[in-house]
Amino acid sequence: REFQIGQVIRQEGPQTHRAKAGTPTMGGLLILAASAGPTLLWADLTNVYIWIAVAATTTFGAVGFVDDYLKIVRRTHHGLRPRYKMAWLIVIAIGVGLSLMWLHTFDLYGTRLIFPFFKRTIPDLSWGYVLFAVVVLVGATNAVNLTDGLDGLAISVFAVAAAAFTALAYVSTHRVFAEYLQLVRPTPAAAELTIFCGSLVGASLGFLWYNSYPADIFMGDVGSLALGGALGTVALLIKQELLLVIVGGVFVLEALSVIIQVASFKLTGQRVFKMAPLHHHFELIGWSEPKVITRFVIVAIIFALFSLTTLKLR
Numbered sequence: 001r002e003f004q005i006g007q008v009i010r011q012e013g014p015q016t017h018r019a020k021a022g023t024p025t026m027g028g029l030l031i032l033a034a035s036a037g038p039t040l041l042w043a044d045l046t047n048v049y050i051w052i053a054v055a056a057t058t059t060f061g062a063v064g065f066v067d068d069y070l071k072i073v074r075r076t077h078h079g080l081r082p083r084y085k086m087a088w089l090i091v092i093a094i095g096v097g098l099s100l101m102w103l104h105t106f107d108l109y110g111t112r113l114i115f116p117f118f119k120r121t122i123p124d125l126s127w128g129y130v131l132f133a134v135v136v137l138v139g140a141t142n143a144v145n146l147t148d149g150l151d152g153l154a155i156s157v158f159a160v161a162a163a164a165f166t167a168l169a170y171v172s173t174h175r176v177f178a179e180y181l182q183l184v185r186p187t188p189a190a191a192e193l194t195i196f197c198g199s200l201v202g203a204s205l206g207f208l209w210y211n212s213y214p215a216d217i218f219m220g221d222v223g224s225l226a227l228g229g230a231l232g233t234v235a236l237l238i239k240q241e242l243l244l245v246i247v248g249g250v251f252v253l254e255a256l257s258v259i260i261q262v263a264s265f266k267l268t269g270q271r272v273f274k275m276a277p278l279h280h281h282f283e284l285i286g287w288s289e290p291k292v293i294t295r296f297v298i299v300a301i302i303f304a305l306f307s308l309t310t311l312k313l314r
Contacts, residue, residue: 020151023215026068027207028223031155032061034203035196043195048103050192053233056096060141060229063088064221079221089138089225096233097133104129108187109237116243116310136241137232143251144228146258146277151215152208153279153293157250157300158227159204164247164304165234166197171311172238181311183239193234200230213290243310249303250296254278 036054043050067079079085103109111129113122125132148154171177173191204227210216219227228251235244245252254277261276273281282292 020215023218025072025218025220026065026222027211027217028061028064028219028221028226030217031200031203031207031219031223032057032226034206035199038199038202039196044189044192047189047192048108049190049237050196052096052099053193053196053230053237056092056137056233057226057230059092059095060089060137061222061226063092064145064223064225067225068220068222086138089141090134092229093134093137094130096137096236097130100133100236101127101130108189110239113242114183114239116246116307117313132241133236136236136244137229139255140232140235140244140248140251141225141228143248143255144231145221145224147251147254147279148219148224149277150279150283150289150293151213152211153296154224154227155204155208155211155219156293156297157248158231159201159208160297160300160304161231161247161251162197162200162204164307165231165238165240166194166201167308168240168243168247168311169193169197169234169238172240183311190237193237196230197234200227213293243307246303246307246310250300257281 039050039054045051063080063085067085070079071077080088100109101111104111111125113125113132115122144154144158147157170191171181172183173188173193175188177183207217207219207223211219231244231248235241235247240247257273257278258276260272264270264272274284275281279292279296282295283289287295
């Protein structure tokens with residue numbers, strides 16, 4: 001608050017949120033800094049998978065940083081124009097997709113997909129995989145961003161998802177486990193992403209200490225876009241792209257609620273939910289903010305555990 005980097009609250013949001021105006025934001029910088037330490041100390045810094053994951057997380061976070069900065073200096077909840085923000089997210093996602101295709105040319109990465117519950121893969125997507133990567137990354141970043149509307153909600157759900165990906169990164173890159181479970185196995189070098197994911201879990205828990213209800217600090221777009229980008233990139237790198245829909249099930253539901261709300265209002269003039277994203281709907285039907293957060297985290301844990309069972313149920 002001393003440095004006047006407080007959050008500006010949307011006037012059209014729930015009335016109870018207006019008391020949060022002025023809460024320090026851009027806490028995502030702290031998450032990135034905290035996760036950088038373990039990654040630098042324990043990860044193999046010559047590993048190309050680590051570099052792609054770190055670069056993607058940082059650049060997506062940079063877009064969020066600019067968005068947060070503009071909101072602060074303008075004293076409004078409007079930052080980057082939506083079309084510019086989306087354009088930058090797409091550009092970065094294309095860059096990640098091209099990086100994966102570059103790995104593919106050295107036979108260090110595969111562009112096939114595998115569906116949860118099934119052992120067979122679909123044919124090689126070839127250059128179409130770049131478009132697929134864009135959909136995954138832009139979807140993940142926006143979904144996490146939409147979920148960041150209650151104290152501690154997004155970071156709690158993210159910590160659960162990142163913990164699941166820590167396990168998935170290890171299992172799906174370990175030769176014995178991957179062969180036993182009949183997974184599409186990336187190069188063993190991708191196992192370094194276990195450290196990257198683990199560092200994000202630790203950083204998230206540290207941030208949650210201050211972001212839990214009532215929050216002392218918000219992560220801002222610099223945090224939500226960076227974390228969404230991290231989840232999407234790791235899912236791509238360890239060849240669990242489609243499983244991301246289950247691991248991040250809460251994020252998917254939040255994004256779908258917005259899509260359904262907008263589509264319904266434009267087509268029929270009627271709203272399906274009292275307010276979107278979904279967490280605001282439950283607030284308006286009488287759930288307290290802590291109850292919404294707790295129940296969403298419980299659902300996130302169920303999704304994460306279910307995602308791990310899909311490795312065996314094929």
